[in-house]
Amino acid sequence: MTLQRRLNRLESTLAARPNPDAAATFAALAVALDRMAERKAAGCGTVQRKLAALVASLDRGDNGNAARPT
Numbered sequence: 761m762t763l764q765r766r767l768n769r770l771e772s773t774l775a776a777r778p779n780p781d782a783a784a785t786f787a788a789l790a791v792a793l794d795r796m797a798e799r800k801a802a803g804c805g806t807v808q809r810k811l812a813a814l815v816a817s818l819d820r821g822d823n824g825n826a827a828r829p830t
Contacts, residue, residue: 792814796810796811
């Protein structure tokens with residue numbers, strides 16, 4: 761195996777590693793959605809607005825850190 765092929769193979773292996781920050785964010789989102797689903801199933805009236813706001817923020821690419829006017 762040539763040196764270049766070996767380097768390419770190592771680079772592809774490194775690129776395949778999962779991002780721990782992305783995995784943690786996804787896990788937190790899944791927990792939040794589960795809680796919202798439980799609240800909605802229990803008849804909570806405000807959870808639908810929160811779900812709509814979450815979907816809208818995801819559509820805009822807002823990660824929750826954007827400045828909001830008060």
